[in-house]
Amino acid sequence: MSIKPVRTRFAPSPTGRMHIGNARSALYPFLLARHLGGTFILRIEDTDQKRFELGAEQELIDGLHWLGLNYDEGPDIGGPHEPYRQTERRAIYHEHAWKLVELDKAFPCFCTSERLGTVRQEQLKNKQNPRYDGLCRTLDSDEARRRVNDGEKYVIRFKMPKEGSITTADILRGSITTENSALDDTVLLKSDGLPTYHLGAMVDDHEMQITHVIRGSEWLPSMPLHIHVIRAFGWDEPVFAHLSVFLKPNGKGKMSKRDRADDMKDGHSIFLGDMKELGYIPEGVLNWIALMGWGVAEDDVMTMNQMIERFSIDSLTPSPAAINFQKLDHFNATHIRLLTTDDLAARIKPYFTREGLNVDEEVLLKVVPLLRERLVTLDDCLSFGSFFFKDNVTPAPEDLIAKGLDAVQSAQVAQRAYEILSAQPTISHERCEPPLRAYVEESGLNVNQVFGILRVAVTGQKVSPPLFESMEIIGREKCLLRIKNAIEVLKKM
C-alpha cells in the first residue's frame, strides 16, 4: 500500500457569518495537515444560490487569516486543482453526473417540485417515510436523453440499490452498517446545473485528492450515500471523521446564531468578527476552540506549535460539547500574559487611539507590564490604563474619601502626601513608598486609606495597576497636579 501525501480541507459554504463552529472545522484539518507535513486546502462550496451571501467568503478568508490557519491552496491563491470555488466547476460536476448515468448508477428525473411535494404529503399522511417514489427511475434511457436534449428541466438522481446494505466507517465511531432500503434516490445534480453537496463534495474531494475528511456530524446520516457515490465511481475512500456539534452554554440544544444578542450583552459572541471586536486574541480563541472536541490529557494551555505537535485525528471526541465562555476568558487572559511586551503594546494601542487618546510609545511600553496580568480581553486596557494617557483625571468626589474618614480628614491625608511627594526630586517607586509608609505608621491610619486616596486622586479610579509604579510612569508633575486637584475637590465637599 502506497502512502499518499496527506491532504485536508476546510469546505465552508458562504452563507453567513463565520462562527466558532466553522473555525473548529477549519482548525482540525489544518492541524492534521501541519502535523503530518501535508497540505491544507480552502474550498468554497457556493452551490446554493438562494442562501449565498455576498461578502461571506471574504469573512471566511479574513477569519482564517486572523486565526493563523493559513491554507496552501484556495480560491484567492490558486493551486494545482483550481478552481477552488464550486460554481466555477460546473462542467466537472455535469460530466461526472452523466458518467454515473452511463454506468447506470444514476438517472435523469423530470419530476416537478409540485409533484414531489404532493407525493411527500401523501407519504406522510400514510405514515410512510418521505422519499422519491421512483417514477423516472424506470424511464427508457433513450427517451430520457431525448427529453433532456429537447431542453426539458431535469435533475440527476442517484440510483440507490433496492437491496443489500453498506458499511461505512467513521474513525471516531467505528463502522456503521445501513440498509440500502433506508436510503433514497437522492438528487446529485440540480436543475440549475449545479451539484448538491452529495455530488459536489465527493467529486472535489476526489479530484483534489483529499485523504482525510473532517466535517460536522450533521453529515453522518448521509455518509452511506457518499460512500455509494464514491464506490460508483470506483474511487478510493478518504478517512472520515465527524465532529460533534456545539451545544448552548447550558448544554440544552444546539448552538445557534440566534443566541448572539444575549451573548453580546455579557461580552461574548460565537462570531469571530465579534470576538475580535470584543478584545479576544486569536491565540486564546484557538486554544479554546481546540479543546472542545479534542481530548488532551494535561497542560491545557497550548500555542499553535504545541497544538500541531500534539494533534492526532483519533484523539478527537465524538460527544457533543457545551460552549463555555468562562473558559474562553481564561484562555484569552492566559495567552495575553504569554505575549511579549512589544507584541501586547502593538495590540492594545489601537484601543487607546480609538478613544482619542494620544499614545506615547515609550509610555506605552512601560504601561504594558503593569497591565498584562490584569487583562482578560484586550479592551480591558481601557478601564485599567486610560489614565496614563490623559492630561488630567476627574475622580468621583465620593471615591476620594477613604473608608473610616470624612472629606476633611481625607483632604488632610492628601495634603500630607502631597508634601511628602513634592519633597522628592523625582517620583519613583523606590523614593515614594518608604516615606509614605512611614507616614502611614505615624498617622495611625492604614495603608488602604492613604494609598487608596492617592490611587483615586492620581488614577481617577478605585481599581488600578500598582500605585507607585503607576505614579512613576505618570511623572512627578502630573501626579502632584492631580493630587492638588483632588485636595480642592475634597475641600469643596
Place this chain on the structure above:
RNA sequence: GCCCCCAUCGUCUAGUGGCCCAGGACGAAGCCCUCUCAAGGCUUAAACCGGGAUUCGAAUUCCCGUGGGGGCACCA
C-alpha cells in the same frame, strides 16, 4: 413517525479489563501573598445515567432502558 450518533465532576476532558476509593483544566469555596484589582502558590468540595450480562476482576466489553443530539430538501 422513521433512521443514525452520543453518554465520566456544573462545563471541557484523561481513562482502551486490574496502575482508578477515577487524573487534569475552567468555574466554585478557603487559605497564603498583597497598596486596590489581578497574577501566583497551597488546599477543599465536585463525576463513571439506570438495569442486566461476560469476567477472578468493568468507567473500560455486550444487551436493554433512559436522557441528549443529529438527520430524513433540486441547503450545505
